[in-house]
Structure formats: structure tokens, C-alpha cells
Amino acid sequence: MSPVKLDVLQQNEQNLVLEVEGISIEMINAIRRIILTEIPVMAIDEVIILKNDSPLYDEIIAHRLGMLPLKTDLDVYKLPRECECSGYGCPMCQVSLTCEITNATNSPLIIYSGDLKSNDPKIIPVDPNIPIVKIDKNNKVIIEAYAVLGRAKDHAKWQAVSNVFFRYYPIVEFNEKDLKNEEENEEIAKMCPFKLFELDSKKNLKLKEDYWKVCTLCKSCEKISEGKIKVLHKKDAYIFSIESDGVLPFKTIIKKTFEIFTEKIDEFATKLEELKIET
Ligand SMILES: [Zn+2]
Known part of the structure; x- marks a missing residue:
């Protein structure tokens, strides 16, 4: 697995959005569940x-x-x-x-x-x-x-947060040569619920540079273009969002999450040792 990469996409009093790469879906879901249910x-x-x-x-x-x-x-x-x-x-x-x-x-x-x-x-x-x-x-x-x-x-x-969720890091791919029909391009741009496509002066379809921050992989562009546009997601990469109601600062939430995570792993390891598995 590739090394873990972290980046802050958005940060204010209510929201913290992170780009996370290099951890499995099980691991990121465990982190989500600890934030949601275990922080006192x-x-x-x-x-x-x-x-x-x-x-x-x-x-x-x-x-x-x-x-x-x-x-x-x-x-x-x-x-x-x-x-x-x-x-x-x-x-x-x-x-x-x-x-x-x-x-x-x-x-x-x-x-x-x-x-x-x-x-x-x-x-x-x-x-x-x-x-x-x-x-x-x-x-x-x-x-x-x-x-x-x-x-x-x-x-x-x-609950320490109002909401915590993650989604796959989206990848939208297409070849401009396949999309020459002006009407179709307009339709695609119109159908995207987050308006992530733009039309240039020649009615060519362009993707907004930071589309991946908002795209929810709804695939409406893939459906309407009959597969000319491909909506995929990056392996082991996620957009991780935490919404806070202000009971704890984000720094404390994250620190506490990993304290709890480590405690759980330690407890598991100790119990495993006690089992005295022979072979
Ligand atoms: Zn007491």
C-alpha cells in the first residue's frame, strides 16, 4: 500500500474536509465510527x-x-x-x-x-x-x-460531531474528440447536479479543475453521454468530512480518535496474547 497522504481541503469553525490517501476503506470507516460514537x-x-x-x-x-x-x-x-x-x-x-x-x-x-x-x-x-x-x-x-x-x-x-462521512476520490475521464455534439454537451453540462462542466466558446465540454472536491460520483454525466464520459474513483483515496456543532475543537476530536483507536488495538493485542495460541 502507498504511504499515507493527508491534505486539508476546507477548514472553518463548522467544517473540516480532508483529502486522505493510502489507507483502506475498513480503516477509514473505523476512524469514522470512532469519531461518531466513541468520543466523550x-x-x-x-x-x-x-x-x-x-x-x-x-x-x-x-x-x-x-x-x-x-x-x-x-x-x-x-x-x-x-x-x-x-x-x-x-x-x-x-x-x-x-x-x-x-x-x-x-x-x-x-x-x-x-x-x-x-x-x-x-x-x-x-x-x-x-x-x-x-x-x-x-x-x-x-x-x-x-x-x-x-x-x-x-x-x-x-455525539461529538453533527456528522462525519467520507466518499471516494472521484475521477471523471473523457476524450474531447468523442464529445463534438453541441446539443449533447449542453445537456451533459445541464444534467450535472453540481454544475461541474463548463462549455467553452466552441461549445466544447470542459471539467472544472477542482471538480473532485464536489463530485459525488452520481454518474449522471456517464449515463447521459452513454459511456463517453467515465466516472471512476481512485483506489484507497477519500474525501473525509467532519461537521462539528462546536462542542470540541477539531484538533481535540482527531487527537482523541487516535487515542481511542490505539487503546482498542492494544486491548486486542493483549487479549490475543492471553489466548496462548500454540501453533
Ligand atoms: Zn465523580
Whole structure:
């Protein structure tokens, strides 16, 4: 197998897109699955509702609170089952978020995620403008919530990313000599859902240089050109995308992924040694 090649295609607060080459599909899928289900993040897991005058049931409010993405600090907090308190709840594994609001105005009032007061200023909702519940005038809501670290394989609220996916590195090939029919060329350019083809002044079909960043291998150009255009993919090369909701920086997500990956391999190797295979 060729050496591993990595390149950043896009990077901003929400998205990280990488070009990866030289690893098998099983390996890249294992990485995807670890990012999706194994990285621990903070989420509200216990809610005590002391007063609720709102029209929503306590359970609905608790569910809405559970789904709030919270900024996570993996250096300080431990998973409850790995904590010295054995999951009973202590400052090493738990953060409390409280909210006490009375609507003293004359119109309905929306309580937002930003109204939750955390006892750790680092563990707060990623976005302060997520509506939780609306209350009428003179109504009151008192909530006490506890956030803990957890993994998405136990519940989706602990998902470290919004989405993570990969696709094959696309290759679109054609010979310009085969595509001389102006009408057909126009049709091909029109049919591509991502508009990756351009027509020059002589109505010759041209591929955009960075088509491979967007092409999803839908093959609509291959079908409409009756095989004159070939849509293939590079072996062991992928476009790998991670979409974040901001609970963890991408750097931490990637570092943690490989920590978990190595732990799993080590565990497997240790178990294998214990088997004492003779022959
Ligand atoms: Zn603890």
C-alpha cells in the first residue's frame, strides 16, 4: 500500500474536509465510527424541575435540555464510571446548570440556553440562543440540571460531531474528440447536479479543475453521454468530512480518535496474547 497522504481541503469553525490517501476503506470507516460514537462529550443527563408553569411537560423540557450541545473540556472531566466517586457525582465528573426565571413582563417570554447558569464557566451551551421553553406573564420556571461526560453509542446527545462521512476520490475521464455534439454537451453540462462542466466558446465540454472536491460520483454525466464520459474513483483515496456543532475543537476530536483507536488495538493485542495460541 502507498504511504499515507493527508491534505486539508476546507477548514472553518463548522467544517473540516480532508483529502486522505493510502489507507483502506475498513480503516477509514473505523476512524469514522470512532469519531461518531466513541468520543466523550458533555451533555445534560439529569434534570430536577422544581417549578414549571410553562405549557410543556417536565419530560419535554428535560429532553430539550439533554439535546443542548455543551462545550466540553476533556482534560478536566472524567466519565462517571471511571471517576473516583464511581459515578455518584462529584466536581470531577459532573457540572450543574441552573435556571430560575420569572416572567415579570407583560408578554410571553422565551427561556434560552444562555439563561442556564453553569458552575463551570468552561462548560456552557455552545449557542446561547437555543430556545428551551416559552412562558406566559407571571409564570415561573426553576430548573436544576446536571451534565456529565458520555458517549454517543449510549445516547445520541453525547455525539461529538453533527456528522462525519467520507466518499471516494472521484475521477471523471473523457476524450474531447468523442464529445463534438453541441446539443449533447449542453445537456451533459445541464444534467450535472453540481454544475461541474463548463462549455467553452466552441461549445466544447470542459471539467472544472477542482471538480473532485464536489463530485459525488452520481454518474449522471456517464449515463447521459452513454459511456463517453467515465466516472471512476481512485483506489484507497477519500474525501473525509467532519461537521462539528462546536462542542470540541477539531484538533481535540482527531487527537482523541487516535487515542481511542490505539487503546482498542492494544486491548486486542493483549487479549490475543492471553489466548496462548500454540501453533
Ligand atoms: Zn465523580
